[in-house]
Amino acid sequence: MHKILETLRDAQKALEVLLWPHPIQAEEIIADSSEATMVDLVVSGYEWLCLNCHEENSEIKATENVTCRKCGKGFETYLPQYTYE
Numbered sequence: 001m002h003k004i005l006e007t008l009r010d011a012q013k014a015l016e017v018l019l020w021p022h023p024i025q026a027e028e029i030i031a032d033s034s035e036a037t038m039v040d041l042v043v044s045g046y047e048w049l050c051l052n053c054h055e056e057n058s059e060i061k062a063t064e065n066v067t068c069r070k071c072g073k074g075f076e077t078y079l080p081q082y083t084y085e
Contacts, residue, residue, distance in 0.1 A: 046080060 046059045048066060055070035067074045 043080075043082075048075075048077070051075065 046062055048057050048059070049055070050057060050068040050071060050073060052073040053068060053071040055068055057066065057069055059066060062080045063077065065074055065076055
């Protein structure tokens, strides 16, 4: 469990570096936040079921191939599906 949390923290830090604007832009965003009416939703993971052993697996990012953590069988993936209301 500790390793999973550590991996998730590393992934979150990487996303913050990739998604967060330049420091000058960040100051502008903070200054304008009192007028903001919307927030960003960030995808935090993907789940899939192994076709071989039926183990429920999760991935931090979408990839073209996945490997089951239980039986080790690999699979190609479809494009991620998102749920909207």
